[in-house]
Amino acid sequence: MEQKLGIKISELEDDMVVEMDIGGQNLAVVKHEGRLRVLQGRCTHEGGALGKGRVEGEELICPLHAGAFDLETGAASKNTPWVTDIKIYRTRVDNVTGDIYVEV
Numbered sequence: 001m002e003q004k005l006g007i008k009i010s011e012l013e014d015d016m017v018v019e020m021d022i023g024g025q026n027l028a029v030v031k032h033e034g035r036l037r038v039l040q041g042r043c044t045h046e047g048g049a050l051g052k053g054r055v056e057g058e059e060l061i062c063p064l065h066a067g068a069f070d071l072e073t074g075a076a077s078k079n080t081p082w083v084t085d086i087k088i089y090r091t092r093v094d095n096v097t098g099d100i101y102v103e104v
């Protein structure tokens with residue numbers, strides 16, 4: 001089911017990571033190189049809040065033990081084998097209002 005996030009695309013700065021809860025899901029919202037990504041918010045290792053993580057290159061880094069995930073695919077980095085892949089959510093941006101919708 002598609003749900004509206006409480007943030008507009010214009011409020012996101014590049015490589016800023018925002019933690020949001022919607023539809024019972026915890027999410028990490030990132031705009032990278034102008035493109036929106038919404039990822040699973042809980043790390044697959046010990047549940048670190050990926051929405052409080054940071055972007056490094058093409059990866060989202062967990063704030064707890066630096067597990068790394070590909071921003072495009074959610075795949076866990078081979079360099080941090082203590083984490084497994086995370087989910088990427090399908091998104092839609094309303095071109096007029098800038099509202100962000102996520103399929104959760």
Ligand code: FES
Nearest residue numbers: 043046048062067
């Ligand atoms: S909880 Fe994310 S790397 Fe440990």
